[in-house]
Amino acid sequence: MLVKVAAGIILRDNKVFIALRKSNQHQGGLWEFPGGKCESSEPASIALFRELKEECGISVTDCALFEKISHDYGDKQVELFFYKVTGFDGDPVGKEGQEVRWVAIGDLLSYEFPEANMSIVTALMNA
Numbered sequence: 001m002l003v004k005v006a007a008g009i010i011l012r013d014n015k016v017f018i019a020l021r022k023s024n025q026h027q028g029g030l031w032e033f034p035g036g037k038c039e040s041s042e043p044a045s046i047a048l049f050r051e052l053k054e055e056c057g058i059s060v061t062d063c064a065l066f067e068k069i070s071h072d073y074g075d076k077q078v079e080l081f082f083y084k085v086t087g088f089d090g091d092p093v094g095k096e097g098q099e100v101r102w103v104a105i106g107d108l109l110s111y112e113f114p115e116a117n118m119s120i121v122t123a124l125m126n127a
């Protein structure tokens with residue numbers, strides 16, 4: 001099963017907004033950059049806008065594709081489109097009851113992310 005996913009690296013004042021995946025979700029219990037699956041034939045950027053509105057309550061006004069990562073979890077193959085989100089209206093929250101946090105980029109390694117995120121976390125820290 002191959003799924004296309006859009007995720008937002010929401011940045012403000014050198015901090016990034018992360019969310020905890022629920023235990024019943026794929027890769028549950030790990031921290032993520034909010035986002036979700038693209039609907040059939042939906043462009044990743046459109047999925048990003050939709051998911052960040054649904055999950056975090058923000059309207060994206062400025063974003064750019066940062067990296068595209070393909071990863072095989074064994075039970076699921078994902079194609080992840082990570083966007084840097086530098087402009088948005090509203091204050092992000094966990095609209096679906098998920099635990100959320102603003103963390104300093106330098107502290108990202110204290111949080112456990114899915115395997116597919118490792119190169120992204122490293123790239124952010126070295127930027």
Ligand SMILES: Nc1nc2c([nH]c(=O)n2[C@H]2C[C@H](O)[C@@H](COP(=O)(O)OP(=O)(O)OP(=O)(O)O)O2)c(=O)[nH]1
Nearest residue numbers: 005007026027032033034035036037078114116117
């Ligand atoms: N959102 C997000 N998903 C990630 C990240 N890293 C990573 O491997 N994934 C994987 C986990 C999931 O298999 C998939 C995203 O699916 P999702 O569960 O967020 O999708 P969704 O929001 O549409 O959820 P659903 O309502 O369909 O359950 O991508 C990440 O940083 N953010």
Ligand SMILES: [Mg+2]
Nearest residue numbers: 034035036037
């Ligand atoms: Mg999601």
